[in-house]
Amino acid sequence: MEFRQARIKDIDGIKALLRKYHRDTISDEDRPDGFVTTAITDEQLTELIEKEDGVTIIAEPSESGPDRVLGFCFAAPWEFWSAWPLFRHMIDIIPEYEFEGEKLVLSDTYQYGPMCVDRSIRGTGAFEKLFFTSLHQFKDRFPIMLTFVNQINKRSENAHTNKAHMQTIGTFDFGGNHYYLMGIRTDYSE
Ligand SMILES: CC(C)(COP(=O)(O)OP(=O)(O)OC[C@H]1O[C@@H](n2cnc3c(N)ncnc32)[C@H](O)[C@@H]1OP(=O)(O)O)[C@@H](O)C(=O)NCCC(=O)NCCS
Helix, strand or coil, X not given: CEXXXXXXXXXXXXHHHHHHHXXXXXXXXXXXXXXXXXXXXXXXXXXXXXXXXXXXXEEECCCCCCCEEEEEEEEECHHHHCCCHHHHHHHHHHHHCEECCEECCHHHEEEEEEEEECHHHCCCCHHHHHHHHHHHHCCCCCCEEEEEEECCCHHHHHHHHHHCXXXXXXXXXXXXXXXXXXXXXXXXXX
């Protein structure tokens, strides 16, 4: 398995994994272990890869065709995310929160997520490796990474707290859902 930045040729694999674990298309069997709610168009995914270098993947190389994508996470500056209502709300409220005793400054931060790991490799350490590969990719651009976790997604909350060592900064509500706002320094080392 390789942990690397995605290229345009990986888009079909990323979309296949997103379809498998998206709220609208996930199987009933997989639903209790969490699902992705953010939708992304082909144009947005292309921009995320080409302009932001913001997609980190777990790729299983194949001799006969494109690599199989077994995990992905997205990350980008807030300008990119401002097309989504949830992220516009986060942009508005982030300056109200403190991280490690200091007021958050939007321009010091970027947003990571959604992320997804194929069921076949969950709980194996693959999530942590994917997470830290993405985090360190942004180390020279921003000091702090922020994300949101839906409070009903306990598996994601536990993974980000216990495996990724993210801190819960606060909570917020949007669209009838309850979220944790979480953060971590990009120079964090395990
Ligand atoms: C979220 C996700 C990336 C985490 O990766 P993972 O490999 O499953 O994470 P891990 O198994 O290493 O860690 C999950 C933790 O939650 C625990 N856990 C597992 N199932 C759980 C459940 N139903 N409720 C609460 N905790 C649970 C695990 O035991 C583990 O904690 P522990 O090791 O301290 O015991 C992965 O589960 C996933 O892709 N889920 C579907 C998509 C999704 O929900 N994405 C997040 C929202 S965008």
